[in-house]
Amino acid sequence: MQKKIAVIGGGIVGSTASYYLAKAGHSVSVFDSGTGQATAAAAGIICPWLSRRRNKKWYRLVSEGAAFYDKLLADLASDGLKTDAYARCGALILGQSDKYIQEVHDRARERREQAPLIGSIAILKGAELQKSFPVLTNVEQALYVGGGARVDGRELTKTLLQATTQYGGTIHKESASLANDNDGTLSILTPDGPHSFDAIILAAGAWLPQILQPLGYTVDVRGQKGQLVVLQTEDYDPQNYPVIMPQGEIDLLPFGHGKTVIGASHENDKGYDLQPDASVTDPMLEQAYTWLPHLKDAATTEIRVGTRAYTSDFSPFFGSVPGLDNCFAASGLGSSGLTSGPLIGYLLAELAQGKESSLPTQDYPIAAYVKLVGR
Numbered sequence: 001m002q003k004k005i006a007v008i009g010g011g012i013v014g015s016t017a018s019y020y021l022a023k024a025g026h027s028v029s030v031f032d033s034g035t036g037q038a039t040a041a042a043a044g045i046i047c048p049w050l051s052r053r054r055n056k057k058w059y060r061l062v063s064e065g066a067a068f069y070d071k072l073l074a075d076l077a078s079d080g081l082k083t084d085a086y087a088r089c090g091a092l093i094l095g096q097s098d099k100y101i102q103e104v105h106d107r108a109r110e111r112r113e114q115a116p117l118i119g120s121i122a123i124l125k126g127a128e129l130q131k132s133f134p135v136l137t138n139v140e141q142a143l144y145v146g147g148g149a150r151v152d153g154r155e156l157t158k159t160l161l162q163a164t165t166q167y168g169g170t171i172h173k174e175s176a177s178l179a180n181d182n183d184g185t186l187s188i189l190t191p192d193g194p195h196s197f198d199a200i201i202l203a204a205g206a207w208l209p210q211i212l213q214p215l216g217y218t219v220d221v222r223g224q225k226g227q228l229v230v231l232q233t234e235d236y237d238p239q240n241y242p243v244i245m246p247q248g249e250i251d252l253l254p255f256g257h258g259k260t261v262i263g264a265s266h267e268n269d270k271g272y273d274l275q276p277d278a279s280v281t282d283p284m285l286e287q288a289y290t291w292l293p294h295l296k297d298a299a300t301t302e303i304r305v306g307t308r309a310y311t312s313d314f315s316p317f318f319g320s321v322p323g324l325d326n327c328f329a330a331s332g333l334g335s336s337g338l339t340s341g342p343l344i345g346y347l348l349a350e351l352a353q354g355k356e357s358s359l360p361t362q363d364y365p366i367a368a369y370v371k372l373v374g375r
Helices: 012-023 056-078 098-112 126-132 153-166 205-215 278-291 293-297 334-352
Strands: 004-008 027-031 043-046 091-094 121-125 141-145 149-152 170-172 177-180 186-190 193-196 199-202 217-219 222-232 243-246 251-254 259-263 299-310 317-320 327-331 370-372
Touching (some): 012 027, 027 186, 043 334, 098 121, 121 126, 177 205, 205 299, 205 327, 243 278, 259 278, 278 293, 299 334, 327 334
Parallel strands (some): 091 243
Antiparallel strands (some): 043 149, 251 259, 317 327
């Protein structure tokens, strides 16, 4: 049975949900003004298996999220769409000590038993390290993980929304809000009036509190500012180089055609501020020059700024919004949004169609973070 479904938020979660809903034959409308969207500002590394977080439910989500890319890319390719926003190029992990590199190496080998996607694992030194990344300097050894990947969030969501329209979906570049009608029916409010739907997906990330607050909800989600710098060089093409994950905050992502991305920052105190801040990005660049000094001559083509969504305990959630029939939401993905976001979007699409989630929603309980005041 075809349903009329609205998706508020066109980032990685919303665009994936809309794609699979439209592909399944439903009438899909996506609403997103584009302001501050985390995915539009993001370029990320898909390599979750090395994390030291002890939260097993979170690890399962990001591990299965990394594996879900194979299905997503195959489905997009079958629809005749390019998937070069994503590349499994391998990852180099840099550490401040031999002990750190060995610990990460041992953790990767242990987790590879359950996650074969990790691929080859090796500690590289000397000529081997130089061969893997010829312009890398001031590094004596690094851990190579073959399954590491990079993804440009902005380009991937463009592709997903393009695929949505190919299946008859519509994209509205405007904000939307929720309202309860007199009969208790939930509707979407847009500048041209209210619209009713059979199901609604809220994938607005850090803006979920603003959407649900008028209906009497409190939402445990806060905004975190993230900045990254896009550099362009003309003298080499790093298309096949691995991504670099130093011990610390920033990552270095070589893309094709001389493009390298540095970032991203994690600014809890800046919330929803979307202004580039050189006091943050300049130190990021100076740190990157330590390992890739040739980037000093690169042109800065873009500084991307977005707002991530975090919960107070740094755990993501998704599922049916308590007290609202046929309304589903996800948020709190934080800096792992590009890793887990496509899978969560797919699972929300399943829930909106009345199907069961392949991951137990009780492990990511929305009711712990989205609460109706007075209940």
